[in-house]
Amino acid sequence: MNIFSKVITGLTFSLALGSAPALASQESTTPFGDAKLGEMKAPSCVFCHNPNGAPSQASYPNLNGQDPLYLFNAMNAYLNDERSGAMAALMKAQLQNLTEQDLRDVAAFYSSK
Numbered sequence: 001m002n003i004f005s006k007v008i009t010g011l012t013f014s015l016a017l018g019s020a021p022a023l024a025s026q027e028s029t030t031p032f033g034d035a036k037l038g039e040m041k042a043p044s045c046v047f048c049h050n051p052n053g054a055p056s057q058a059s060y061p062n063l064n065g066q067d068p069l070y071l072f073n074a075m076n077a078y079l080n081d082e083r084s085g086a087m088a089a090l091m092k093a094q095l096q097n098l099t100e101q102d103l104r105d106v107a108a109f110y111s112s113k
């Protein structure tokens with residue numbers, strides 16, 4: 001995906017956050033990523049992966065409290081087509097506009113739950 005389609009399809013949201021590191025509070029920062037930023041970077045994820053409890057459907061995986069590296073690797077596996085099936089395609093679409101740092105922050109967020 002080139003930078004233009006990234007900007008068009010994706011998140012002014014994410015771009016705005018990039019320039020607002022002051023939003024990150026100290027205690028949410030881990031060596032892996034920033035949980036506070038992760039929460040803001042992935043507002044759509046919570047419809048299926050509820051950070052405050054069980055996933056919205058029993059068949060959807062629970063991300064809460066998982067190891068951040070595990071979550072990061074799982075997300076990259078979707079992006080790299082290493083997981084297949086309709087649900088994997090859905091997940092790839094969800095992740096496509098996130099940068100590597102976004103994925104790290106989102107992973108830190110869910111692992112902190």
Ligand code: HEC
Nearest residue numbers: 042044045048060061071074075083087088091094095106
């Ligand atoms: C429409 C519902 C839906 C949305 C929205 C969604 N996911 Fe998913 N997610 C799923 C499903 C279903 C799977 C399992 C897919 C499969 O079969 O591999 C999954 C799998 C995952 C996994 C792999 C978990 C594991 O243990 O293997 C991660 C990580 C993940 N999602 C993160 C995210 C993030 C981050 C977002 C937001 C950017 C997001 N998801 C948005 C439904 C969703």
